[in-house]
Amino acid sequence: MLQSEAKSGGGAELIRLTHLVEARGPYRAGEYLFRQNEPSGVLFVVRYGIVKIRYPEVDGRECVGAFYLPGDVIGLRAIHARRFAYDAVALDTTYVCRYAFSAICALAERRPAIQEHLLRLLGRELHASRVLAAHYSAEERIAAFLVHLGERYARCGQSATVFQLRMSRADIGNYLRLATETVSRVLTRFRDRQLIHLKARSVELLALERLRQVGRPLLTY
């Protein structure tokens, strides 16, 4: 999105901008896009792959802040700070574009649409945090997680119902604030109820509507 905006821009502006845009990758699974305390002021747009945001551990427990898929923008959470407060780790082979934030601001000044888009993205992050903050059951969380993940895969051209979880059970648990064992148990429960097919990290959502029903408290609004 940001990318296509930049490319359709006027000539001189584009030339200046291209110096501030940089394609990066491939990152292999486990490699860092950036680490905590590195200077921020850049945004990354995922082109291919998947990235996990990891906040510093709290008493020995990893905190996963988000998973970013192709098209998603990484770095907005640090927009107000000088340094990143979190690590960004590739979970699978990943390619990104790296933008200097100043360049985007310069562009946004001429194109309100971009700036509006950035605000919308920030709003979405805030919304995601808020939703996660409320207290929902393990089943509700995981059902919503699966449905939402499917919707996001669909948005980047993949199937909404058949996909690979690219993250471990532990990652999911650390994101949803559940123990790894609970994630495991709920997934098998869903399989027993014919809601999903499950084989290692391959999932198929068999009863999308029923899953959406289970996750509704999180999914609506």
Next chain:
Amino acid sequence: MLQSEAKSGGGAELIRLTHLVEARGPYRAGEYLFRQNEPSGVLFVVRYGIVKIRYPEVDGRECVGAFYLPGDVIGLRAIHARRFAYDAVALDTTYVCRYAFSAICALAERRPAIQEHLLRLLGRELHASRVLAAHYSAEERIAAFLVHLGERYARCGQSATVFQLRMSRADIGNYLRLATETVSRVLTRFRDRQLIHLKARSVELLALERLRQVGRPLLTY
């Protein structure tokens, strides 16, 4: 930058701006500053009093999103949307200033400091959501809540250790995702341990450092 339109300079603009700022109040306890679904596009700055943000109920349970004290800005969460997704309710006699968002944007365009401030505020909201999303014990949450509230009172010129909770136990619980009874129990436990004085809604933080210690997991970072 946020909404590029008027870009003139000088005093005329300022005069025009004053038309877009409006002092409002007093609101009495229980009165609404605005309700869900009202058009957004305005920010409120609390001048005096306290405001509760209330999201729509999830299965009969009220969701409190935030408490805003004097100096705090209300409405940032809705800047990306056309309408508010939540109610804003005064908990006590409250006065505010109401700003047209477009006016602030116009001003921000000439003064990067303002825009930076807005981003910082948004970042702070995001941070608060994130922190609340993690899984902490009831004692940790309530200790952090008290300490943080004190710090915020201090910032608007009141005591950081002796103050009135202006919200009910139920409000606190709905904010921290705890049952009302749990809030009550933890507060009495804190009193028994000489961490606080407690009489109805009057609190005194007796052992600030120990409280901070208890709430550290939430307070740090």
Next chain:
DNA sequence: GTGCCCACTTGATTCAGGTCACGGTTCCGG
């Protein structure tokens, strides 16, 4: 092949916090 490591599953047990039930206090209108 053999052995090791890691992710995952599954069962048994524990515990923090929710739920339910009740009693007390304060405030307010009539």
Next chain:
DNA sequence: CCGGAACCGTGACCTGAATCAAGTGGGCAC
């Protein structure tokens, strides 16, 4: 002065998810 309505405190009990503790199975090095 009385009655009702919030709000608050406390006890008894229950439950969902964490924790503890074994397994299982696949991938990879050698």
